[in-house]
Amino acid sequence: MILGDTPSEAETDAWHAVVTACHLHDMPPTVPPPSRAETAGQLLVPAVLSHYVKVVVPAPEGGYVGVGQVRLFEDEGNRSTAWIGDFAVRPEHRRRGIGTRMWHVLRAAIAAEGRTSATTEVEIGGAGEQFARAHGFDSALSMIWYVQRVADETTGPSLPDGYRFVEWTGVVPAEHAPGMAHVHNAMHDSPNGDLEMRPLRWDAERVTRAQSAAVERGGTVLTVAAIAPDGGYAAYTEVVLRSPDDVRAIQYATAVAPAHRGHGLGLAVKRRMLGLIRDEGLPVREIATTVADDNGPMRAVNKLLGYRPERSMGLFQVRLPSG
Numbered sequence: 001m002i003l004g005d006t007p008s009e010a011e012t013d014a015w016h017a018v019v020t021a022c023h024l025h026d027m028p029p030t031v032p033p034p035s036r037a038e039t040a041g042q043l044l045v046p047a048v049l050s051h052y053v054k055v056v057v058p059a060p061e062g063g064y065v066g067v068g069q070v071r072l073f074e075d076e077g078n079r080s081t082a083w084i085g086d087f088a089v090r091p092e093h094r095r096r097g098i099g100t101r102m103w104h105v106l107r108a109a110i111a112a113e114g115r116t117s118a119t120t121e122v123e124i125g126g127a128g129e130q131f132a133r134a135h136g137f138d139s140a141l142s143m144i145w146y147v148q149r150v151a152d153e154t155t156g157p158s159l160p161d162g163y164r165f166v167e168w169t170g171v172v173p174a175e176h177a178p179g180m181a182h183v184h185n186a187m188h189d190s191p192n193g194d195l196e197m198r199p200l201r202w203d204a205e206r207v208t209r210a211q212s213a214a215v216e217r218g219g220t221v222l223t224v225a226a227i228a229p230d231g232g233y234a235a236y237t238e239v240v241l242r243s244p245d246d247v248r249a250i251q252y253a254t255a256v257a258p259a260h261r262g263h264g265l266g267l268a269v270k271r272r273m274l275g276l277i278r279d280e281g282l283p284v285r286e287i288a289t290t291v292a293d294d295n296g297p298m299r300a301v302n303k304l305l306g307y308r309p310e311r312s313m314g315l316f317q318v319r320l321p322s323g
Contacts, residue, residue, distance in 0.1 A: 002105070003054035012040050014063040015056065015086075022088040026126055028311060030147075035243040041217025042085070048209045049074040049200075053109040055102050057089075065093040068102040072113055077198045082110045084120035087128075099131055107320070116322050117196040124312040137316040141193030142293045146307035147248075147286050150274055158271075160263045162229030167276050169222050171211045177204035179233030180225065187255045191294035195317060214240055222249075222276055224269045228260060235265035237273050239287060249277070251289030254298065266301045 003011060016039040023033040046052060050071050057066040071083040084106065089099045110118050119140065122128035159165065172180055181202040188199045200206070214221050225236035237254040256265050277284050290313065291298050 001056055001058065003056050005052070007043050007054075011056075012036075012043055015039060015043060015067050018064050018067045018090055019086055019088050021090050025091040026123065026128070030310070032246070032248050035245070037218040037243040041219065041242070045213050045216045047071060047213060048206055053106060055105045057098050057102060059093075065090050066098045066102050068099075068106055070106045070110060070118065072110070072115070073197075075200055077201065080114070080116045081197045082113075082115045082118045083197070084118055087120065094127070100135070103135055111320060114322070116320050117317055118320065119195060119197050119315055119317045121313055122316050124314055129314070129316070132316045132318075135318065137318045138194075139314045140195045140317040141191065141315040143290045143313050143315065144293065145288060145290055145310045145313060146302055147288045147310045148302070148305055148307040149286055150277060150284055158264070159226060159268050160265075163234060163263075163265070163268075164227050165224060165269070165272055166227055167222070167224045167272065169220065169276075169280060171215055171221070172207055172223065174204075174208075176225065176233075177207045179227075180204075180223070180236055181207045183225075183233045183236050183255045183257050184253065186257050187253065189258075191292040193292070193294075193315065195315060196319075197317075211238075218243055220244060220246075220282070222273065222280070224272045224276055226260075226265050226269050233257065234260035235269050237266075237269040239273055239277070241282065241284065245283055247283050248286045248288055249282075249284045251287055254301075266298070267304060270301065270305055 007015065016034070016036050019039060020033050023031070043054070050073055052069055052071055054069040055067070056064045059065045066089040068087040069085045071085055073079065073081065073083070087099070087102070120132065120137065122132050166176060168176070181204050184202040184207065190199070192199070211221050220241040222239045223236060226234045228234040235256040238252040239249045240252050241249050254266055254270060288310070289302065289307070291302060
């Protein structure tokens, strides 16, 4: 059955029960499961320029045995593709065709909008990879999850002469949104593998809406940026706690404008982020991030910060017939 855009408390609880059970079964014990607040936020607050189709398979005794959702992009550059987010079947109900039934529903929704591909994130070697490959998905971009212990990094930040930090917690202030968007677009040269999904084009409104959505979902957003001597944005890094009591924060993005690369700005803003987390008195003990295997510069920066590889994952893509 299709779940509405605004699930009830009971429907949210049932969805959360499925993703939590699957997380505890499939993921290493070092990876914290999603909080109920995180699940509710993802179900109720759409990502910028996107709409969703959510499918659930009810259990006879109540609740759900499977849940899945697809994000359908509305930006001009990605109207041919889609992103599959939560897709989970309770461990005790697997190998009964439930996942295949959900995929057929989501695939029909994707095709109905004329999309010709869909992408999802899977853990390498797990049940998700097996299911994806069995249903026509191929690896399009190999990545690794890296984790940094906040207490491990003690070296203070440094910037070249003339540069300065600006930082904030919450939604980007209006005066900083255009500059942040400018640097964000610099990530268009990051490795993209064989993905049809293209990097979003950012402007001040989109940056503001994206950070607002993270806050509306119950998260905490922290941003540190480096301002160049001429007053322009040179670099930034963004970390999100998906719920206020998260002990593991997620590194959302780090970018350096091309004209300012080679000066250690990526390392500097990430080091200052550690100080901001401490200054805010947040419970964060770790920061987790994904880096593409081909992204040598970011892997080098993260190595200097003490990030260690935790597990392999990949973005898997399926091509769908057009028309």
